Amino acid sequence: MAEDRRTRRTRRALRDALVALVMERGYAALTVEDITERADVARATFYSHCRDKDALFTRVTTDLLQELGERLQPLADKSDTGFTGEPLLALLHHAEEERDLYRVILRGEGDGKPLRMFTEEAVRRISAVFRRRAEQNHREPRIDPEVIARAWVGEHFAVMQWWLEGEEGRMPAEGLAELLLGLSRHGRYWASGFDPAD
Amino acid sequence: MAEDRRTRRTRRALRDALVALVMERGYAALTVEDITERADVARATFYSHCRDKDALFTRVTTDLLQELGERLQPLADKSDTGFTGEPLLALLHHAEEERDLYRVILRGEGDGKPLRMFTEEAVRRISAVFRRRAEQNHREPRIDPEVIARAWVGEHFAVMQWWLEGEEGRMPAEGLAELLLGLSRHGRYWASGFDPAD
DNA sequence: ACGTTTCCGGACAGGTTGTCCATTAACGTC
DNA sequence: GACGTTAATGGACAACCTGTCCGGAAACGT
Numbered sequence: 001m002a003e004d005r006r007t008r009r010t011r012r013a014l015r016d017a018l019v020a021l022v023m024e025r026g027y028a029a030l031t032v033e034d035i036t037e038r039a040d041v042a043r044a045t046f047y048s049h050c051r052d053k054d055a056l057f058t059r060v061t062t063d064l065l066q067e068l069g070e071r072l073q074p075l076a077d078k079s080d081t082g083f084t085g086e087p088l089l090a091l092l093h094h095a096e097e098e099r100d101l102y103r104v105i106l107r108g109e110g111d112g113k114p115l116r117m118f119t120e121e122a123v124r125r126i127s128a129v130f131r132r133r134a135e136q137n138h139r140e141p142r143i144d145p146e147v148i149a150r151a152w153v154g155e156h157f158a159v160m161q162w163w164l165e166g167e168e169g170r171m172p173a174e175g176l177a178e179l180l181l182g183l184s185r186h187g188r189y190w191a192s193g194f195d196p197a198d
Numbered sequence: 199m200a201e202d203r204r205t206r207r208t209r210r211a212l213r214d215a216l217v218a219l220v221m222e223r224g225y226a227a228l229t230v231e232d233i234t235e236r237a238d239v240a241r242a243t244f245y246s247h248c249r250d251k252d253a254l255f256t257r258v259t260t261d262l263l264q265e266l267g268e269r270l271q272p273l274a275d276k277s278d279t280g281f282t283g284e285p286l287l288a289l290l291h292h293a294e295e296e297r298d299l300y301r302v303i304l305r306g307e308g309d310g311k312p313l314r315m316f317t318e319e320a321v322r323r324i325s326a327v328f329r330r331r332a333e334q335n336h337r338e339p340r341i342d343p344e345v346i347a348r349a350w351v352g353e354h355f356a357v358m359q360w361w362l363e364g365e366e367g368r369m370p371a372e373g374l375a376e377l378l379l380g381l382s383r384h385g386r387y388w389a390s391g392f393d394p395a396d
Numbered sequence: 397a398c399g400t401t402t403c404c405g406g407a408c409a410g411g412t413t414g415t416c417c418a419t420t421a422a423c424g425t426c
Numbered sequence: 427g428a429c430g431t432t433a434a435t436g437g438a439c440a441a442c443c444t445g446t447c448c449g450g451a452a453a454c455g456t
Contacts, residue, residue: 401452
């Protein structure tokens, strides 16, 4: 009684149509009719599923975020490394699988809410990691963990976006993970190959 | 003959109205009439200045970007530090003065184009710095300068956004510049106060 | 004071939104 | 396999927003 096959089908179709069309024409240019047409669904049906375009995008994003969360859960449980190493790799693999959707979100399409949802969730997780670690080591953070987390997320999302917008398969997820880890650990002067002195 | 006072006045009014209204209700919710009403301008007048809402926002952003460029120019000429130190501080001060507009842009409001314009311009400047420095030092960058630049911009914009969204005057621009410099130079493990070992 | 440019306000067609409803088709269940 | 329930359909609706046009009024620079 909870899951009607028809419901799943149209939800799926709407999701796919949305992603495909945003990739083609950009979110702002889309009409509800464009979406329903591509999805082969009546316009009235759309409104029985979502209040509007934004609501659809939000729902799609929520689903994606939850799926990601389910993958991260077991990793977070068994390790204390937070978001480096395995969890980071899991994120990158997920992004690889849902490439277009991640692209669309990272571009800030929609009213920006999808990206904000992703960002806030990431900041929550990452700042928790930095906080927990500081406690374990009994050291005072030089900088507020939330700020560090926002820096982390900003940097990682920017690089991920560059990665996803580039040629597919140009760089394996493992390579990118290493790159990001190096950046995080040693800073950007290290990355560029010259001295922190100046 | 190039500058009619009326033109300047309405352009200004439209700009202010746009920024104020986006802060209040968000870009997507705005009508052209909302803007003209707030600006005390006839709707027809709006269209004699801009094609549409997006065009107005784009123009406002372009102006801001140019103003910033003019401030950065003399600094870039006299120093070789690229975007750290004085230029970074100039950016932060500019953001402080045009606080709401920067906020609106960094949030990714509009169709995301304003933020993209800002980002791309920043990436151009920063990657040039990293490239130039690598040449001077005759060292091979460990990571592609463009990627480093994107990381730089992602991190800095994220932290700037946090800064601008927070209580005004909570942290002086100088303090933020130091924070960002530390993050750039030493990485985030340094910032959080524990060992790069893991 | 004069010719020019901008602003005004009102009107226009065209497109989009969100809602409604009666009808048809697909579904899960027994 | 038949039955009651639930979802999808197509069409119609008012409300709104968009972008464009115009003649007349007002402000501008010289």
